[in-house]
Amino acid sequence: MVECWLPYGDTEVSVSVPLRKLMATVEPKEGRPVEDLTYEVMRAVEKPVHSEPLRDMLKPGIKVSVAVDPGISGVVWETLRILVPRMTELGVEAEDVTVIVGRRFDEPLIKPRKPRRPLPEGVRVVWHDPVETPSERVGVTSLGTAVEVCKAFREADLKVSVSEVRPHPSAGYVGGRSVILSVSSLETLRGNMSLMLDRMAKPGLINGNPVHEDMVEASMMAGLDVSLNxxxxxxxxxxxxxxxxPMHSFLECVKAVEERASVELVGxxxxxxxxxxxxxxxRFLYRALDALIHVEEAVKRSGAVVLVAECSGGVGVRGFVELFSKNPRALRSEMHRRFVPGAWKALxxxxxxxxxxxxxxxxxxMRxxxxxxxxxxxxxxxxxxKAYEEV
Structure with missing residues (x-):
């Protein structure tokens, strides 16, 4: 028997597998995280990808908006607390910087946690709500998504995004261009998420992925100038x-993730x-279910999947469980008419x-x-x- 350990909440659990039945164990490649995040952020803004350095973008009196997808890990908050003070050091008044914190575009109804330490005094922080926050339409993408972005972002002279980059089950990867959806209206979310059931909307795939392409177009319409990923x-x-x-800096981080996360399957x-x-x-079942989509191509059609996830925070999206009792065809049709939280993932x-x-x-x-x-x-x-019994 082989003991295979899997992460579960803050601990690990194991399964015992007969050696003759163990095909492979798959996990990300080993690597070292960055040793000094402050150093890396400072280096990045001084040596940008396909843009001028941050110091050359900032001038006294300029209005700056920073759109933030708070992500899951907390790293975005740490990055923000390095970037914003650097902006003020380079001559921008704190009162001229607006940080717009959105909810994760694929978890719009899960509220982000506030940072443990505040940003510099004078910096305005706006908590964007896709329902309540006033937005203005800036165009419609070629795939039919109405792009409606909050005014606090649109009115700035310099528009910046800050986000983490990691695999996503339908957008290919989170980060860069996807931040725009975190500061957009429900109508924009509906339009983009209606594309998430396309056969080309897959984890780790960008080329030909309509979700990704729609996000890129939306971010350009919204006037996104630069991204910190x-x-x-x-x-x-x-x-x-x-x-x-935005795209070049995003793709540079995608490359780093691919080197660690992509694996070859033997079958x-x-x-x-x-x-x-x-x-x-x-933490939430809604989030944990992403793993099912990531492993779909690793299991036989007649096989079974065992998901090991603590889900200490519960389901995560109100009304998500009820979506599974709806007729899939009717739910898909409803997705194209209005925003239905969690519909694409339920389908x-x-x-x-x-x-x-x-x-x-x-x-x-269990119920x-x-x-x-x-x-x-x-x-x-x-x-x-139970999986053995099924197959």
Whole structure:
């Protein structure tokens, strides 16, 4: 027997697999995080990618807006507390800097946590709400998404975005251009998320991905000037920092993530046991389900998936469980008419469930999982045994 350990919340759990049945264990490549985030941010803004240095962009009297996708790891807050003071050092008055904190574009109803330490005195902080915050339309993308961005961002002379870069189940990667959706209206979110069920909307894929292409076009319409991106490893630690022209700086961090996260599979397995990576990635079930989409191409059509995720924060999006009782065709149609929180993910998971069973070991009530069509398991090992029975 081989003991295989998987992250689960703040700890790990194991499954015992007979050696003859173990096809492979897959995890990100080993690497070192950046040693000094402050140094890396300072270096990036002085040596940008396809743009002038930050010091040359800033002049007395200039109005700066910084759009922020707070992400999951907390690294974005640390980055922001380095960038904003640097702006004031270079001559911008603190009162002329507006930081607009959005909610993660794919978790619009999960409120971001506030930073533990405040930004410099005088800096205006706006908490963007896709429903309540006034927005103005700046155009419509070629894929039909109405681009409506909050006025605090649009009215600035210099528009900056700050975000983490990591894989995303439908956008390819989070970061750079996706920040615009964090400071946009529900109508903009609806338009972009309606593209997330396209067959080319996959994790790690950018070329030909309509979600990505729509985001790029939306960010250009909104007038995004430069981006500060931080690539993260599987533990949420920074591994690269890039500043400059939005797409080029974003792609530089994508490359860093790909070098760590991309793996070659020797074939499809009958059973896949997967973990989102422990906390904070498995705090909410809504977030943890991303792992199912990431491993879909690793499991046989007749196989089964065991998801090991603590879900200490519960489901994460109100009304998400109820979406699984709706007719998929009707829900897809509804997505194109109005914003339905979590609809695209409910449809993606339902599509997977129509092909193979998914067993979940978590702290969630069994009834909740069963309402979604998921099979509950007491432990990871119990889940593996149930998967054997299914295949």
């Amino acid at each position: 931080v690539a993260l490893d599987e533990r949420g630690r920074p591994i690269a920092v890039s500043f400059g022209e 499809r397995a009958g059973v896949v046991v997967a973990s989102p990576g422990g906390a904070p990635w498995d 993606a998971v339902s599509r997977m469930l129509s092909r193979r069973p998914v067993i979940v070991s978590s702290t969630l009530p 909740t999982l069963m309402r979604m069509g998921l099979t509950p398991a007491y432990t990871a090992q119990d889940g593996l045994m």
